Amino acid sequence: MLMIRDTQAYPRAAEVAVLEHHERMDGSGYPRALLGADITPMGRILLLAEVVAAFYEKYDDMPAQRLSLVLRLNHRKFPSALVAFILPLLQEEVARESALMPLGNDAPRQIELLAEAFAYWDQLKAALPPDAGAKSPAGSAFAFADSRLMALQKALIEAGSHPRHQGELLAQLQGDAIGMAEVALVGREALWQLQSILNASHRRWPQLSDRATPADAAVADWCDWAMRTL
Missing domain, CATH: 1.10.3210.10 (Hypothetical protein af1432)
Incomplete structure (x- = not known):
């Protein structure tokens, strides 16, 4: 400029x-x-x-x-x-x-990883002390991770591609090259967004590993899972 x-x-x-x-x-x-x-x-x-x-x-x-x-x-x-x-x-x-492309053979594994990522975050949130997550300030690591993960799930639902919907979808798309290609690409894009949440959390809150609060510990545990798995 x-x-x-x-x-x-x-x-x-x-x-x-x-x-x-x-x-x-x-x-x-x-x-x-x-x-x-x-x-x-x-x-x-x-x-x-x-x-x-x-x-x-x-x-x-x-x-x-x-x-x-x-x-x-x-x-x-x-x-x-x-x-x-x-x-x-x-x-x-x-x-x-x-x-001209393969039919998205990696789609089932992508769906499995997305489902695990969302389920583990829900599990961590449920284990927090009462109001621990709700009282996290807007600029906290917990608020960031929770809002980004919820936004990603909402986008997947709106696209008809949330993991809980895709098992049936894959069965219906056998032989549909365009549909299978799109399912595979949705998975890749969503996994990339999970990786970006992980990277941003580490970059913006390098002290997460200290687990100073229960909410910070939840984010740190999810990030550790993502680093091992994605």
Whole structure:
């Protein structure tokens, strides 16, 4: 943004859009954690364009299907009015990609890992002393982990891909290349998000291993499980 400003060749709106290209509509982006209403129209275009370009630069296999999945699974992060223009453009390519790929043989193991991750967190929460979790401050490790895990489960439910639904889904999709490919990609994306929760917890709260409070101990125990398992 500062480089663009120094050229004195672009309007202020372009400078701001570049600054905003890693923001997200739900406030989870950076550098200013803006909510959707505070991101400029040009910034919204650029943040989505950057994501689209990144998928085609990063992935040689199934970029359209990966991108389509991420846009739908993380729909609160991206401007819905703009995503509505992108998704139809991806569908024909998704069909071609799926016909050329394996049928998602790793999907059952991915479903098992996701189910274990959510069940173990629920078990840790249930074992906490009364109100220990509820009284954790908003900026605590417990509040962060709980909100992120709940948000991931909600996104999976909305996508019809929560682990408790996928066993039946897999049985119905045998021979459906597009459907099986999507189930496998949902699993990969969700496991990546679990890994990001683990990494962020360690980065932001390096003292978690001290287990100073029951809530911190719950997060530390979940992170230890994730490090061993994912």
